[in-house]
Amino acid sequence: MLEIRDLHVAYGEIPALKGISLSVATGEIVALLGNNGAGKTTTLKTLSGLLAPRSGEILLEGESVRGMPPHLIVRKGLAHVPEGRRVFNRLTVRENLEMGAYTRSDAAVSADLDRVLSLFPRLGERRAQVAGTLSGGEQQMLAIGRALMGSPRLLLLDEPSMGLAPVLVEQIFETVGSINRQGTTILLVGQNAALALDIAQRAYVLETGAVVLSGSAADLARNQDVRRAYLGEM
Amino acid sequence: MDFALLLEIFPQVLLDGVILGFMYALIALGYTMVYGVLEFINFAHSEIFVVGAFVGVEILLGLKNAGALDQLPPFLVLLLILVAGMAVSGLLAVVIERVAYRPLRGAPRLIPLISAIGVSFFLQDFVRLIESVWRNAFNLVYPGMEGLNRRLELTATVDVPVKALVVITASLLMLWALHLLVNRTKLGTAIRAVAEDQATASLMGINVNAMISLTFLIGGAMGGAAGVLFGVQYGLINPYTGFIPGLKAFTAAVLGGIGNIPGAMMGGLVLGLLEAFAASYLSLLTGGAFGAEYKDIFAFSVLILILIFRPRGLLGEVVRERA
Numbered sequence: 001m002l003e004i005r006d007l008h009v010a011y012g013e014i015p016a017l018k019g020i021s022l023s024v025a026t027g028e029i030v031a032l033l034g035n036n037g038a039g040k041t042t043t044l045k046t047l048s049g050l051l052a053p054r055s056g057e058i059l060l061e062g063e064s065v066r067g068m069p070p071h072l073i074v075r076k077g078l079a080h081v082p083e084g085r086r087v088f089n090r091l092t093v094r095e096n097l098e099m100g101a102y103t104r105s106d107a108a109v110s111a112d113l114d115r116v117l118s119l120f121p122r123l124g125e126r127r128a129q130v131a132g133t134l135s136g137g138e139q140q141m142l143a144i145g146r147a148l149m150g151s152p153r154l155l156l157l158d159e160p161s162m163g164l165a166p167v168l169v170e171q172i173f174e175t176v177g178s179i180n181r182q183g184t185t186i187l188l189v190g191q192n193a194a195l196a197l198d199i200a201q202r203a204y205v206l207e208t209g210a211v212v213l214s215g216s217a218a219d220l221a222r223n224q225d226v227r228r229a230y231l232g233e234m
Numbered sequence: 235m236d237f238a239l240l241l242e243i244f245p246q247v248l249l250d251g252v253i254l255g256f257m258y259a260l261i262a263l264g265y266t267m268v269y270g271v272l273e274f275i276n277f278a279h280s281e282i283f284v285v286g287a288f289v290g291v292e293i294l295l296g297l298k299n300a301g302a303l304d305q306l307p308p309f310l311v312l313l314l315i316l317v318a319g320m321a322v323s324g325l326l327a328v329v330i331e332r333v334a335y336r337p338l339r340g341a342p343r344l345i346p347l348i349s350a351i352g353v354s355f356f357l358q359d360f361v362r363l364i365e366s367v368w369r370n371a372f373n374l375v376y377p378g379m380e381g382l383n384r385r386l387e388l389t390a391t392v393d394v395p396v397k398a399l400v401v402i403t404a405s406l407l408m409l410w411a412l413h414l415l416v417n418r419t420k421l422g423t424a425i426r427a428v429a430e431d432q433a434t435a436s437l438m439g440i441n442v443n444a445m446i447s448l449t450f451l452i453g454g455a456m457g458g459a460a461g462v463l464f465g466v467q468y469g470l471i472n473p474y475t476g477f478i479p480g481l482k483a484f485t486a487a488v489l490g491g492i493g494n495i496p497g498a499m500m501g502g503l504v505l506g507l508l509e510a511f512a513a514s515y516l517s518l519l520t521g522g523a524f525g526a527e528y529k530d531i532f533a534f535s536v537l538i539l540i541l542i543f544r545p546r547g548l549l550g551e552v553v554r555e556r557a
Contacts (some may be wrong), residue, residue: 020265050433074439086434088427095423103439150439 001026001154001185002047002171006055009039014040018209019056024154029176031217033135033230034206040189041083042204044108044156046188048080049073073104079152083159083229084187085143089132093123096131096142100149108151115182116145130214137168144172148179160180160188173199193230197221205230240518242430245392247514248507253398253467259299260460262490263412264327264453264497270429270493271449274335274343277350280480281357282327284452287462287471288361291374293318298377308381312400314498316462323458327450338444361473373472376465401463408459409499412452416495425449429493478530482509485537491547497519500549509533 004023009017017039020047024030032040045051047058049070058066065073088096097116101109117124120141126134142162147155159168169192175191177199190196197203205213205217205226220226263282268276293315297303334353338346365372382397416422427435428445466469486505490497507551513529
C-alpha cells in the first residue's frame, strides 16, 4: 500500500527527517511512535504533500507521489486527519463532511455519509451546527468522519486522542479499529503509545528524525526501552 | 429649517442612497472576498471596476456608431454590456492575481500591497493610453439609451428613472446569485474552506490556487458589473474614476467587517444612504453652512470612527483560524 524509502525532509536548514524508510501493507494498522519533535507529524505531512521532501521516495500502491500537490495525492486514495483536528470552524458539520467528499461525484457518497453518521451518531445530531461550536471530542469525530467521506484506501491519523477525555480516547480508538476492519489501511501517529500499540499490528519508533525501532506491536509493547520511554514505566 | 421640503425630497434621497449603496456593495464584495481568502487588500480593485465601465462604454459607442443602439431593445443592450464588463473585469482580476500577487505569496504583507498599488497605477494609465490612442479622449460619456431614461411617475413629487430600477434590480440579482453560489454550492463551500484554512482545504482535494483564482474571478466580475452600472447611472467616466468609489467601497467593506460577505453588502448600503442623506440634507439642516460637497467627509469619518471604536466592523471581521 505505502512504501517510504530514505526520506529526508528539512525545515529550512534544520533537518526534520533524516532518511526514514517504512512500509504499510494493505489492511494493516501501523503506529508511528516517538516523542515531540521526533518527526511523526512531519512524516505524515510529507506523505500527504503538505511538505516537500529533500530526497527519498514515496510510493503509494507502487506509484510515486513525491512532489505531488496535496489535492492530487488525495485523489490517489490517501486521506490525512491533521494534528489538532483542523475542522472548518465556520462551516457546518454537514459542509465539513461534504468537503471530505470534495473530489467525488459518485453515487456512493450518500452511502458513505450514512456510514460516517452511524460510526459517529453525534455528528448526525449536530449536522446543521457550525463546527466551531462542537466539543473537542466531537471535532475529532468530525475530522475522522470528514476524511472517511473521501473513501480513502489509506488513512493517516495524527494524534487522534490529543486533548480528549479518557473515555472519548477509548471510543475514538475503538472506532479507528472498526474503520480498519471495514477495509481502510491506517497509519496512526499516537501520543498514547499503549492504546496505539493495542490496536496496531506493527509499529515504528522515531527519534530525532530517524527510525530507531520497528517490529510487531506485540514485540514493541514488551520491549523494555519502549516501555520506559513511551509507556511511562520506570 | 424647512421640514416640508425635507419630507418632500426624502423618497428621492432614499432612492439615490439605495442606488449608491448597491454600487458600493458590489465593489466592496471584491475587496472583502479577496481579503477573506488571502487577508490582503487588493488595491487594484478600483481599476478592475473602471475597466468594466470602459468595456461598457466602448460597446455602447460601437453600437451607436453602427447605428444599432436605438434599434436594439435597451434591456438586451444592458445585459450585453453587463455580461461583457463582468467577463473582462473578472478575467483581468484573475490575471492580476496570477501575475502580481501569486509570486509574492508568503512574502511580508506589505509587499503584495505595494504590488497592488503598482497594478492600480499601471491600469489607470494603461486605460488612459489605450483610449487616448483609440479615441483621442479618455473622458467618455455613456450614450443615453432612450428606454432607460424614461421616468416612471410614482407621485406628484417622486418619479423614478427606469435606469435606477434597472441598477437596483441588477444589483439585487447579482447579490442573490453570489449568496447562492457561496452558501449553497459545493464550489462556494470550497471557497469558504480555503478562506478558513488553506492547508486543510488542500487535504480535502481542493485545488487552493484554483479557488483563489475563482475568488478573484467572482470579485472582479462584481466589480466590472458595478463599473457598467456606474456608467449607466452617472454617465461620465475616466480612467481615474475608480479611485473615490473604490475607497468608499473599501470603507463599506471595513464597515461591515472585512472578509464578511453579508457585511460588505450591508456596509455598502449604509454608506450609500449616509452619503446620499448627507449630500441632500446637510445644507438644509445647517442653514447652508455645510453643503453637499462635505459628503465625502462623512464617508471617511465613518471609516475612522469604525476603525477606532469597532475595528472588526458591524457584522464582525472574519479572521482566519490558525492552529
